[in-house]
Each structure stands twice: as C-alpha cells, then as structure tokens.
Amino acid sequence: MKSEKELVEGILSGSEKSLRIFYGECKPKLTNFIRQRVSNEKDVEELVQDTFMAALEAFRDFTYRSSLYTFLCAIAKRKVIDFYRRKKLKRIIFSQMPAIEPLLSILTTPEDKLDEKLLTQKIEETLNALSPQYRRLLQLKYIEGWSVTKIAQEMTISFKSAESKLFRARQAFVAAYTQE
Template sequence: MNTITGSPRDDPPPRLVESVVTSDDTLRRAAALGDTNAFAEILQRHGPSMFRYARRLLNDRGDAEEVVQDAFIAAWQAIPDFRGDSSLRTWLFTITGRKAIDLLRKKRPVPVDNDAFTSLAATGPDPGTHAGLLEALDAALAELPYLQRAVWLLREIEQMSYAEIATTLHTTPTVVRGQLARGRAALKERLKDWR
C-alpha cells in the first residue's frame, strides 16, 4: 500500500543490497556437512596465510605447496570431527605445522662441503639491497630451532595472539613468550649487519 496515496503499490519494494560475509564457523559447519563451496571459501580465506607460514617454516616453495595441499586434504577429511575448541584458523595452522614437521622428518639432511659453506658464510648477502635483507631474514629464520621459528612466524607475520599460538603449537602462552623472546634475540644478532 502506498502510504502517500493510500492505493496499492504497483512497483516492487526497493531491494537492499547487502554484502554478506559468512563467518568461519558457518563455513566450517557447512563444510562438515559436505558443502564443497563452503570448503572452497575456507581455502580462499586461509590458504594464502597457511602457505606463507609453511613457506617460511620450510624455506622451500615446493615443500610449502605440498604441505598446504596435504593440510587441506587432512582438514577436509577431519572437518566433520572438528569440535570448534579453537578457531578454524588456529586449527588449520595446527594441521599445517604438523604436516611441515612430517615433511621435515621424511627429509634426510644433505651433507654440506665445509669449504663451500665457509666461503658462502664469509661473503654473506649484500647489505645494500632489499632483496638481500629478505634473503638474510630467510637464512636467519632457517637457523632458528623449529619452535622459535614457528612462534616468530605466527606472531610477527600472522599476527596471532599468544593463546592462539599456544593452541596451534600445543604448548602454553608462557612457552610461547619465552620462545618468541629467544627467537627475536637470535634474529637481532644474526641481522645486526642490516641495521
């Protein structure tokens, strides 16, 4: 009814266009019921950060791609059993970290020629280039123990809280704080030529 004339309205009511952002929890529940579109949205939303995390943990693009693919396969298979004790993002990072550890266990260390290593260490990256700084950071991260590297990446790159990191890595926030402090100190020492 048109309120001005009191007659029935011929034109349809105006439509409101809404931008609907589906929550992770809604996507998780839909994916648990077999909705592949919901799972595809999860892939789009969290895949890039999972890849970034795996890439820095493993220092190899191909290995990171393999780990993230394995993590998503594992997530698809396990999502019906996911109870939601943590956020979906934290759960996905936990799976990614486990897959990275599994891959590292499969790989055997490659013997390094000491002379080649010494000459490489003596030359180091060129401090005058931005690309050199990123290479130096990647090299310094690769030298950190796994837990320090994982904590640093989740905190500094992925901006996770201490509690989320603790859940992801199955440890406590206190351990996270300690590992982060040691990792930061080690990186500061290794990258002192870049200041």
Template sequence: MSGFQEIYETYSRPVYRFLLALTRNETMAEDLLQDVFYQALLHIDRFEGRSSLYTWLCQIGKNAWLKECRRQKHHETCPVEKMVEIAAQELTPEEQVVQREERMRVRQAVQQLSEPYKDVFILHTYADVKLKEIAELYEKSETWARVTYYRAKQKIIQEVSK
C-alpha cells in the first residue's frame, strides 16, 4: 500500500465530515474531498509539518470551499445567507420584507469583514468548526481564535445596527 493511499484511508472520512459541516451539502462535500486529496497529492512537498496532516487537509478543503463560493456567486450555496433565519411562525408581507432586509444587511456585513475575521466567523458559525480547530488551521492559539470570532461578531453587529 502506498503512503498516499494510507493518508487517504486515514483522513478521507474526517476531512469529509469537516467539509460536510462546512458546506451542508453531500454532493459538494464529496466534490471538495476529491479536490482536497488531488491538491494534497500535487503539493505534498509543501507540507512542512508545522500542523497535523488533518489540519493541513482541512485548510486545503476550506480554501477550496471558499473558492467555490466565490466562483458560483450563488448566495444559496454559501451558508452566509443563513445568518438570519426566518421564524417558524407565518410572517406578514411587511415582516417578510424586514426579514429580507436584515438578511441582506447581515450578508453585506459578513462580506465586508477583513481576513481572518470573515473566515473565522463563517467556519465557527456555519460550519460548526470548533475554535480550537480554527486555531490549528491558522497555526495560532485558541485564545486568538476566540478573540477573532468575538471581534468579527462585534463588527457585524455594529455594521447591521447602523
């Protein structure tokens, strides 16, 4: 068995679960998984060992997902659209308009965030990635991830409140 085959067998399931949490779409997660391991095979020489192999593969997956979101530019594909969810109750037409406007303001606020605030916020809020894992992706401390997430939230609240 080749070394890369062992890597695939060891990490394909956990990386797939990460991508599924990120995309919330099985087909997209499967497509991205293939892209992750293709890119990893092409660039295995760039793996420096400063993080775990799992973290490196997830970083490749996160970048592939963000690239796909930008490429498609379909807001339904990216979970940023789901920031403000519609309440379970029936909404009046006026409430629906207000809800749409709120979603638009939140989407714009998230998109205006600079890096790494945008990535940290999206990964933690929508992909349910733990702050500890985000810290590993960025090769930073968990405290850095917590502070970055908190600041991103505050920036969004401030922007939406204007």
C-alpha cells in the first residue's frame, strides 16, 4: 500500500491507479461519516461525491499535518453544513417569513449577517415585484398560513383554480428571485 503522500502525489500527477486506490480506501469510511449526519441516502451519495471532488481540488494545498481521512472529514463537514444551509434557504423561500429568524440566528460571521440581510431584502423585493394577485396568494399561503381551500373561498374561485394560481405565483416568484 502506498503512503498517503505517495497517493496524493500520484493523484496530482494524474495517476488513475492512485485515484482508484484513494477512492476505494476512503469511500466506505467517508460514506459512514456523512451518513451519521444526513439521513437521505441520495443526499449522502451526492455529498460523498462533492467531498471527493473538493478534495481533488484541494490536494495542492494539503500539507500532510493530518491524515488524509481527517482532511476528507473536514471537507465533508463543510459540505454537510452547506447542504443544510441550502436546504433551509429553499424551505424559507416558500415558508412563512418569520421562519427567516431561526436561519438568521445560526449565521455567525459578519459575511453571514450581510447575507442574512441581503436574503431578507431580496425576498421582500421579489414579493413586491410580483403582480398584486400573486403577491396576495403567496402572502395568504406562506405568511398567513392559509390552506388552499380557505384561499379559494376568500377569492371566490374553485379549489383547482386556487391551486393553479398558487402554482403560477410560485413560478413567478422563483423567476423573479433568480433574475439578476
């Protein structure tokens, strides 16, 4: 078996054999490490692949002060944190606006505080950019917490029509949100 330094140097020089050895030796342990933190198996596999890709990019900076596995786990921890942060942001976009507060409380760095402020501002601007009808639909559903049935009754439209309009309102929100 090659030493970790030989393995990394082999990978950096383009050795397919070194890459296969590295992947074969580290994948099972890394998968278990991530599986302890993420329950969905598809997400686990995606995070394992993302971690390996990030490790390959970071090998040039690897100083051998820790084991290769420790190095991988450090990358995996960041990937898992990013995964949950993205997941939470997606949920917030279509949830009640007060739910932004718990997200904001977990952000700690000045950059994160700025991101928090920008995210809140972006969501408000996006809602304001929508037509009054779409804005009202999204406010009733995600801010007021109304059911589709209640929205349909309030707007004197059928349930299916309310569902359809809500779907279009969400699409308009996503389109406006992603537009720069």
